Amino acid sequence: MTEKLYDKDAYLQIFEAQVLSCTKTDSGFETILDRTCFFPYEGGQDCDTGYIDDSRVLNVWGNSGDIIHLTDKPVCGKVQCRLDWQQRFDRMQQHTGEHIVCGIVHSRYGYENVGFHLGNDDVTFDFNGPLSAAELEQIEISANNAVMSNLAVSAYYPDAARLESLQYRSKKQIDGPVRIVEIENTDICACCAPHVSKTGEIGIIKFTDHQAYKGGVRIHMSCGMRALRDYQKKQNSLDIISNELSCTPYNADMFFEKYIQETARLKQTAGRLRRELILLRAQSIQKTDSDIILFEEDADTNTLRLTVNALDGKYGGICAVFAGNDSDGYIFAAASDVYDMNQVANMLRRQLSARCGGDKHMIQGSINAKKNTVENLFKNIT
Numbered sequence: 195m196t197e198k199l200y201d202k203d204a205y206l207q208i209f210e211a212q213v214l215s216c217t218k219t220d221s222g223f224e225t226i227l228d229r230t231c232f233f234p235y236e237g238g239q240d241c242d243t244g245y246i247d248d249s250r251v252l253n254v255w256g257n258s259g260d261i262i263h264l265t266d267k268p269v270c271g272k273v274q275c276r277l278d279w280q281q282r283f284d285r286m287q288q289h290t291g292e293h294i295v296c297g298i299v300h301s302r303y304g305y306e307n308v309g310f311h312l313g314n315d316d317v318t319f320d321f322n323g324p325l326s327a328a329e330l331e332q333i334e335i336s337a338n339n340a341v342m343s344n345l346a347v348s349a350y351y352p353d354a355a356r357l358e359s360l361q362y363r364s365k366k367q368i369d370g371p372v373r374i375v376e377i378e379n380t381d382i383c384a385c386c387a388p389h390v391s392k393t394g395e396i397g398i399i400k401f402t403d404h405q406a407y408k409g410g411v412r413i414h415m416s417c418g419m420r421a422l423r424d425y426q427k428k429q430n431s432l433d434i435i436s437n438e439l440s441c442t443p444y445n446a447d448m449f450f451e452k453y454i455q456e457t458a459r460l461k462q463t464a465g466r467l468r469r470e471l472i473l474l475r476a477q478s479i480q481k482t483d484s485d486i487i488l489f490e491e492d493a494d495t496n497t498l499r500l501t502v503n504a505l506d507g508k509y510g511g512i513c514a515v516f517a518g519n520d521s522d523g524y525i526f527a528a529a530s531d532v533y534d535m536n537q538v539a540n541m542l543r544r545q546l547s548a549r550c551g552g553d554k555h556m557i558q559g560s561i562n563a564k565k566n567t568v569e570n571l572f573k574n575i576t
C-alpha cells in the first residue's frame with residue numbers, strides 16, 4: 195500500500211521515494227513508489243502531474259491501496275519526485291472553493307452536490323435542486339465572505355465515536371477510515387483530496403456560468419488566478435465592444451441594445467429598397483418572345499414572386515428569378531403560361547435535387563447548384 199503523503203501535507207511538492215516496481219505497458223511505465231504526493235484521478239478531480247527523477251508523470255490512479263504512476267521512462271531505486279506545483283495549487287484553490295459553495299448551498303437549501311469535475315480548463319459541480327440567478331449571486335457573495343474571513347481548513351481522520359457525532363456531507367458510501375475536511379463555521383465534508391489550509395488562499399470565487407441540469411443546476415466556477423484570467427479575457431472583449439459602440443464598459447449593454455434595434459431597422463429599410471429596385475428593373479425589361487431568366491444577389495421569396503408577377507405578359511416561354519450565390523445556393527420563383535410548371539418542378543427535383551413546389555403556373559423553392567448549371571437546365575426546357 196502506497197503511503198499518501200498528500201494526506202498529511204497538501205503543500206509537499208518535492209519528496210524522495212523508493213521505487214517498488216516499474217512495469218512496461220503499451221502506454222508507458224506503470225510505477226509504484228513506497229510513498230507519493232501525486233494525487234491520483236479521483237472523485238472527478240484530474241490527477242497531479244510532474245516528474246519522478248527525469249521521467250515525466252503522465253497519469254496517476256489508485257488500485258487496491260496502491261497509487262500507480264504512469265511515466266514516459268523507466269525508473270528504479272531511490273528517486274526524487276516533483277509535482278507540477280502551479281497546477282496542484284490551482285486545483286487546491288478550486289477544490290476548497292467548491293467545498294465552501296457546497297457547504298453554503300447545503301445549509302441554506304439542503305441540496306446535495308451530485309456531480310463534480312475539476313480539470314485544467316473548467317470546474318463544474320451539480321446540485322440536485324434548482325437555484326435562480328439571484329440566489330446564485332447571493333451564494334457567491336457568501337462564499338467570498340468566507341474567503342475574506344480567512345477561515346481555517348483542516349483535514350483529519352476522526353475516531354468512530356467522533357465520526358458518529360459529526361454532521362458531514364459525503365458524495366458516496368465510504369469503506370474504511372473517513373477523512374474529514376472541515377472549513378471553520380462553513381462546511382464539514384468527507385474528502386480525500388488536497389486543499390488549501392486557509393480560505394484566504396483561494397482568492398476570489400466566481401461563478402462563470404450555470405444551467406438547468408437533471409432537475410437541478412450545474413455551476414461553472416473559477417477561483418484565484420483562474421478567475422483573474424477569466425476577468426482579464428472578458429474585460430478585453432468588453433473593451434473592444436465598448437470602443438466600437440463609443441461607450442463605457444458599464445453601459446455597453448444599453449448601447450448594444452440600441453445597436454440591435456438600429457440594425458433591425460436598417461435591415462428592414464435595405465430589404466424594402468432592394469425590393470423596389472428589383473421591381474423597377476423588372477418593369478424596365480422589354481417584352482420578348484423568349485424566356486426571361488434573372489439572377490439577383492439578395493432577395494426574399496416574396497420579392498422573387500412579386501418580380502415574376504411584374505414580368506407577366508413580357509416573356510414567351512418561361513420566367514424565372516433567382517437570388518443567392520454559387521456557394522450558398524439559390525432561392526427562386528418561376529412561372530409560365532406555356533409549360534406545366536409542376537413538370538418543371540419534377541425535373542428540378544430530379545436533376546438538381548431542388549426543394550420546390552407550387553402549381554402548374556408558378557413554382558418556388560431552393561436549389562443548391564451553380565448559376566451556369568441552372569441556366570443550362572432552363573435553356574433545355576425550352
Ligand SMILES: [Zn+2]
Binds near residue numbers: 290293375385386389
Ligand atoms: Zn475536497
